Amino acid sequence: MNNILKIIISNRTIFLLVLMFVFSIIATIFLGSKFASLANLKAVILGQTSIAIMTIGMMALLISGVFDLSVGSIFALGSVFCGYLIKSVGLPYPIAMILALCGCGLLGAVNAFIITKMHVNALITTLATMGIFKGLAIIIGGAGIMGLPKEFIYFGRTDFLGVPSPIWYFLIILVVFSYLFSNVAYFRKYYFVGGNEKAATLSGISVNHIRFTGYILSGLLAGFGGVLHASRLGASIPLAGSGLELQVIAAAVVGGASLVGGKGTIFGGVLGAMFLALVFNVFVITGVSAYWIPVVNGAILILAVYFHVVFKKE
Amino acid sequence: MLLEAKKISKKFPGVQALKDVDFNLKAGEVHAIIGENGAGKSTLMHILSGIYEHDSGEFYINNKLTKLNSFQKAKKNGISIVFQERSLFPNLSIEENIFGASPPKNKNIFFQIDWTNLSKKAQEYLDQLNMTINKKVLVGELSVARQQMIEIAKAISNDFKILILDEPTASITLQETEVLFELINEFKKEGRSIIYISHRLKEIKKIADRVSVLKDGEYVGTFNSPDVDIDFLVNKMLGRSLENKKFNDISSSEDEIVLSLRNFNGHGFKDINLDLFKGEILTLTGLSGAGRTELAYAIFGYVPALNGQIKIYNKDSKINHPKDAIANGIGYLSENRKELGLFIGMEYRENIESNNLDKFTKNYIINWGKRDKVSNELKDKFDIKIPHIQQLVLNLSGGNQQKVSISKWIYANLNILIVDEPTIGVDVGAKFAIYKILKEITNNGVSVLMISSDINETLNISDRILVMFDGKINGELKSDEANEEKILKMASGL
Numbered sequence: 001m002n003n004i005l006k007i008i009i010s011n012r013t014i015f016l017l018v019l020m021f022v023f024s025i026i027a028t029i030f031l032g033s034k035f036a037s038l039a040n041l042k043a044v045i046l047g048q049t050s051i052a053i054m055t056i057g058m059m060a061l062l063i064s065g066v067f068d069l070s071v072g073s074i075f076a077l078g079s080v081f082c083g084y085l086i087k088s089v090g091l092p093y094p095i096a097m098i099l100a101l102c103g104c105g106l107l108g109a110v111n112a113f114i115i116t117k118m119h120v121n122a123l124i125t126t127l128a129t130m131g132i133f134k135g136l137a138i139i140i141g142g143a144g145i146m147g148l149p150k151e152f153i154y155f156g157r158t159d160f161l162g163v164p165s166p167i168w169y170f171l172i173i174l175v176v177f178s179y180l181f182s183n184v185a186y187f188r189k190y191y192f193v194g195g196n197e198k199a200a201t202l203s204g205i206s207v208n209h210i211r212f213t214g215y216i217l218s219g220l221l222a223g224f225g226g227v228l229h230a231s232r233l234g235a236s237i238p239l240a241g242s243g244l245e246l247q248v249i250a251a252a253v254v255g256g257a258s259l260v261g262g263k264g265t266i267f268g269g270v271l272g273a274m275f276l277a278l279v280f281n282v283f284v285i286t287g288v289s290a291y292w293i294p295v296v297n298g299a300i301l302i303l304a305v306y307f308h309v310v311f312k313k314e
Numbered sequence: 315m316l317l318e319a320k321k322i323s324k325k326f327p328g329v330q331a332l333k334d335v336d337f338n339l340k341a342g343e344v345h346a347i348i349g350e351n352g353a354g355k356s357t358l359m360h361i362l363s364g365i366y367e368h369d370s371g372e373f374y375i376n377n378k379l380t381k382l383n384s385f386q387k388a389k390k391n392g393i394s395i396v397f398q399e400r401s402l403f404p405n406l407s408i409e410e411n412i413f414g415a416s417p418p419k420n421k422n423i424f425f426q427i428d429w430t431n432l433s434k435k436a437q438e439y440l441d442q443l444n445m446t447i448n449k450k451v452l453v454g455e456l457s458v459a460r461q462q463m464i465e466i467a468k469a470i471s472n473d474f475k476i477l478i479l480d481e482p483t484a485s486i487t488l489q490e491t492e493v494l495f496e497l498i499n500e501f502k503k504e505g506r507s508i509i510y511i512s513h514r515l516k517e518i519k520k521i522a523d524r525v526s527v528l529k530d531g532e533y534v535g536t537f538n539s540p541d542v543d544i545d546f547l548v549n550k551m552l553g554r555s556l557e558n559k560k561f562n563d564i565s566s567s568e569d570e571i572v573l574s575l576r577n578f579n580g581h582g583f584k585d586i587n588l589d590l591f592k593g594e595i596l597t598l599t600g601l602s603g604a605g606r607t608e609l610a611y612a613i614f615g616y617v618p619a620l621n622g623q624i625k626i627y628n629k630d631s632k633i634n635h636p637k638d639a640i641a642n643g644i645g646y647l648s649e650n651r652k653e654l655g656l657f658i659g660m661e662y663r664e665n666i667e668s669n670n671l672d673k674f675t676k677n678y679i680i681n682w683g684k685r686d687k688v689s690n691e692l693k694d695k696f697d698i699k700i701p702h703i704q705q706l707v708l709n710l711s712g713g714n715q716q717k718v719s720i721s722k723w724i725y726a727n728l729n730i731l732i733v734d735e736p737t738i739g740v741d742v743g744a745k746f747a748i749y750k751i752l753k754e755i756t757n758n759g760v761s762v763l764m765i766s767s768d769i770n771e772t773l774n775i776s777d778r779i780l781v782m783f784d785g786k787i788n789g790e791l792k793s794d795e796a797n798e799e800k801i802l803k804m805a806s807g808l
Contacts, residue, residue: 183679183680184678184679184680185671185672185674185675185678185679185680186678188667188671188680189671191660191664192657192664192668195657195659195660195664196653196656196657196658196659198653198654199648199653199654199655199656199657199668200657200668201616201635201636202614202616202636202646202648202654202655203636203668203669204635204636204637204639204640204641204669205637205668206635206637262657262659262660
């Protein structure tokens with residue numbers, strides 16, 4: 001019994017699965033079918049796809065020992081770029097989407113450039129670009145770009161085999177990135193850079209290279225989250241990304257990332273995101289105000305780090 | 315006697331740092347203390363200045379029994395120290411640093427710093443040191459040499475009777491050394507005393523009145539400086555000459571140069587010309603701060619050289635990053651295994667993986683089975699004592715950690731291996747195992763450039779020895795002509 005407990009505590013993925021299972025049972029006892037239904041499960045996952053996709057990018061960065069506060073703003077710019085290119089420039093929507101994603105990848109590269117070449121620390125850099133990108137999103141998108149075409153909306157609203165398309169996109173990204181980070185040599189280097197940057201350099205790993213690809217991936221995935229959001233809504237809302245960085249970082253940390261780097265898995269980060277989604281789902285069902293979400297989110301982030309510290313001691 | 319220390323002993327966990335050491339100091343004399351690394355010089359100074367507490371023994375100042383059990387107390391008794399490790403605040407100005415935590419206070423308003431007075435007094439100390447410098451400048455912006463001078467200004471700002479200088483000239487220029495020596499002579503005339511620690515025996519002959527020698531924490535003797543020569547002091551420092559157990563199978567061939575440096579300059583070293591032959595162990599020895607590790611960093615591309623030529627297998631090469639060095643067949647085992655060598659929070663097998671990813675990879679995909687198999691083989695081959703290959707490196711002993719470091723570079727199978735203090739902090743058993751490994755790879759044609767401060771190690775396993783001093787190569791010795799005295803002389807700049 002003691003051994004089982006040890007395994008559960010020492011492996012974040014198993015710990016989260018058990019936690020989510022216990023949480024679901026308790027929620028089912030109190031809320032019944034309002035919680036425990038296939039429709040609700042679908043809604044929970046669907047509502048969290050953008051966050052989960054962004055968490056994958058954040059996880060990659062956290063594994064390599066850095067983070068990105070500007071993801072919420074890149075999310076907004078991704079959405080606005082796409083809407084602007086479709087609505088004002090008149091590009092066909094697949095091209096607009098690809099260009100928007102390229103733009104977001106470029107924003108990630110800008111972050112990486114400032115951090116690695118100009119040697120500005122990652123916290124300050126991404127705090128600053130969080131403001132800059134958000135401002136740009138509002139400048140381009142104004143109060144919002146409405147009335148996006150039906151074909152574009154179809155991208156985020158269609159179903160396949162009874163499962164909404166965003167869930168499919170999310171699952172594909174999850175599988176690809178999980179594979180990359182657990183079996184492909186290049187992405188393995190993220191763990192070494194996060195584990196000890198100097199030792200990684202002396203092992204012949206180019207830390208700057210890892211930083212660039214990390215921030216570009218994070219930018220791309222945040223941008224995709226934004227594009228998906230615009231597609232489901234049929235509109236690009238510049239303010240939609242505000243505060244997402246807190247949710248994304250909380251999800252990654254709950255999922256086993258450490259702020260000093262070298263730890264965590266992509267799948268763990270996604271589980272972290274889904275655990276948060278379950279908690280907020282209960283809020284919605286019980287009618288607690290949505291204003292409580294950031295409060296609980298912040299509290300969970302602190303608790304997750306605190307537990308990490310406590311377990312480490314033991 | 316101004317100061318008398320009787321039977322001072324100090325034990326650190328596992329080490330007897332000082333054992334019944336006697337020491338006395340006359341008013342108005344410069345008294346040098348010499349000894350090898352780890353002889354206990356710095357420990358004794360730390361005790362004298364109240365930073366460490368001694369286990370037993372007594373201090374007499376002006377023939378009165380005195381307790382020196384805190385820094386403040388030592389200061390009150392007129393003892394001032396210039397630390398070997400810089401104790402300055404880089405974020406504060408020169409004048410603030412000179413007074414440290416006790417700036418002059420305004421008499422009328424409580425707790426207020428008297429900035430005018432502080433500025434005026436600071437200028438006086440800087441004038442004494444002949445320094446023309448803007449005293450508002452932050453210390454962090456100064457060169458290491460200038461910082462050392464500020465450190466001295468800080469020490470003399472305390473109205474001292476005894477000034478302890480621990481390797482004061484290690485980083486300052488010749489001109490600054492002259493200024494310092496003039497100042498020391500002035501202090502002498504005023505009847506103030508200096509305790510002077512240095513590896514530079516020439517300097518000691520020049521400035522010291524008496525010399526005390528420590529060896530392995532024990533007091534060897536005190537000599538009048540004019541009566542003895544440098545060879546005598548070197549002999550006293552080393553004690554009996556240790557027997558050299560040589561690994562005598564010289565395997566190098568002097569016809570194939572694998573690495574050659576010409577006019578190689580960089581941070582911490584200059585004008586380096588060096589040839590490394592196939593299959594030899596070439597040792598760079600010298601005192602700490604002689605620029606050996608900096609040279610290794612430059613060859614390996616960690617801190618690239620400023621200029622000069624590097625040829626690998628007779629081909630001009632450009633090395634701007636360790637990955638270039640590795641691509642050219644060079645590996646580097648760091649002296650600092652915890653910070654630079656290993657991923658201590660990660661598993662043993664992951665450490666083996668860190669610089670060998672490409673060897674475990676086919677078509678971009680990692681072959682985990684191969685990694686684990688290799689990790690197990692290396693563990694057996696190098697006798698690394700761990701229960702399983704998932705063991706975190708964090709919990710291993712120093713010797714085992716060092717073996718992990720070495721095995722990951724041995725497996726990388728490179729032509730040139732730079733090993734920086736390969737046996738630092740490892741026990742005797744592991745030491746010999748490491749020597750055997752190094753000899754084995756050189757027999758297989760690998761060339762080893764070793765950096766070592768351990769004189770026995772240097773004598774026992776090198777084919778050739780280069781001695782560095784002050785960033786330059788000061789001499790070369792073949793293994794059969796080398797001995798401790800020659801090396802120590804060269805390392806002291808003679």
